[in-house]
Amino acid sequence: MADDKHDPTYLQPFNQAHRANKSDGSPAAPFDGASKLLFEQAMAQTRMAVVLTDPNLPDDPIVFCNQAFQDLTGYEASEIVGRNCRFLQGADTDQEQVEKIRQAIREEDVVVVEILNYRKDGTRFWNTLHLGPIYDENGTLKYFFGSQWDVTDIHQSRAEEHHAKAMAREVSHRLKNVFSVIGGIVNITGRSMDARAVAKRINERVQALGRSYEPTLDEAALGTIGVGQAIRAVLAPYDPEGNRVKYRGNGIRTEPNAISAIGLTLHELATNATKYGALSNDTGQVELAWEHARDKVGRTTIEIDWRETGGPRIDGPPERTGTGFNIAETLLSHSRGVLETDWTPEGLHARIILPIANR
Numbered sequence: 001m002a003d004d005k006h007d008p009t010y011l012q013p014f015n016q017a018h019r020a021n022k023s024d025g026s027p028a029a030p031f032d033g034a035s036k037l038l039f040e041q042a043m044a045q046t047r048m049a050v051v052l053t054d055p056n057l058p059d060d061p062i063v064f065c066n067q068a069f070q071d072l073t074g075y076e077a078s079e080i081v082g083r084n085c086r087f088l089q090g091a092d093t094d095q096e097q098v099e100k101i102r103q104a105i106r107e108e109d110v111v112v113v114e115i116l117n118y119r120k121d122g123t124r125f126w127n128t129l130h131l132g133p134i135y136d137e138n139g140t141l142k143y144f145f146g147s148q149w150d151v152t153d154i155h156q157s158r159a160e161e162h163h164a165k166a167m168a169r170e171v172s173h174r175l176k177n178v179f180s181v182i183g184g185i186v187n188i189t190g191r192s193m194d195a196r197a198v199a200k201r202i203n204e205r206v207q208a209l210g211r212s213y214e215p216t217l218d219e220a221a222l223g224t225i226g227v228g229q230a231i232r233a234v235l236a237p238y239d240p241e242g243n244r245v246k247y248r249g250n251g252i253r254t255e256p257n258a259i260s261a262i263g264l265t266l267h268e269l270a271t272n273a274t275k276y277g278a279l280s281n282d283t284g285q286v287e288l289a290w291e292h293a294r295d296k297v298g299r300t301t302i303e304i305d306w307r308e309t310g311g312p313r314i315d316g317p318p319e320r321t322g323t324g325f326n327i328a329e330t331l332l333s334h335s336r337g338v339l340e341t342d343w344t345p346e347g348l349h350a351r352i353i354l355p356i357a358n359r
Contacts, residue, residue, distance in 0.1 A: 043066040043067075049150075053084075073119050073120060093117070112128065129147070228247065228251065228290070232247065234267055244284070245287075246285060246288070248290075258356055260331070272325070273311070273348070278348075287307045306348070306350040308346070314348070337354035339351075
């Protein structure tokens with residue numbers, strides 16, 4: 001004869017649980033008849049750990065547990081039924097979460113908590129517990145239903161992400177110090193060489209690089225950085241009222257190494273717009289758009305479109321584009337990128353095209 005434990009409708013814990021006695025000595029069967037059969041089959045097949053407790057008995061003991069609960073905790077049904085669920089708690093279990101459970105039971109409410117529990121062998125696991133009341137047809141509280149889900153891996157991932165962000169904040173702090181030191185060196189050198197104006201221009205570029213990295217360092221642990229965040233951080237000082245620069249882009253990301261070239265190029269475009277272009281008067285605007293694309297040789301690229309309107313009318317390209325544009329083009333070329341410019345009468349239309357390794 002086949003072992004009953006191989007029958008998918010077999011549920012040993014139920015057979016034990018429903019015989020737990022109430023105060024009047026009668027069996028505490030969770031369900032009867034067809035409902036009982038359906039409940040047994042559902043609990044046998046679900047992978048979620050489930051218990052029922054009886055709040056009408058002293059200390060609200062467990063009166064049913066399915067096989068998944070036994071597998072999760074390492075206890076046999078005979079070691080579970082009749083005990084309060086607190087036997088899974090241990091030294092490091094958060095008592096605030098325990099109090100939330102107690103309050104839900106007192107108020108016959110639904111609660112979801114993430115709590116540290118302990119298996120029979122002493123190993124710890126993080127448990128997302130969903131607890132709620134079950135009433136009979138007369139509205140009388142009959143049981144509390146508890147489902148458990150092992151979220152240890154998720155909790156560990158959160159802890160690792162938290163650690164990575166803490167490290168990123170430390171790097172951000174140190175990077176700010178580095179930029180401050182560089183700025184100080186540039187200023188001292190500029191004064192000693194009577195070249196304050198040159199020092200000022202260099203420091204503006206250093207600060208632009210710092211702004212492009214600062215708000216995104218927390219994300220660097222993910223391996224990529226949000227392009228939109230970096231763009232807004234670099235250009236914010238050039239649009240203090242927030243109504244001169246318009247942004248059109250989605251949540252694309254790129255590797256951190258690309259941010260320096262993008263940030264410095266946008267700084268040079270904004271500086272030029274402030275002196276000669278759309279940001280040099282009270283009516284001009286700049287519109288930026290960015291997206292992933294493919295270049296002429298099929299490489300994945302990030303393309304940033306810069307379009308100025310409403311500024312002084314342009315008769316043609318300038319005779320010289322200045323040192324800043326040369327620096328930006330050189331930096332982009334080191335990353336196999338290009339800066340394309342079209343000096344239209346309405347204003348400068350520029351496009352940054354930068355091949356990237358990651359999407």
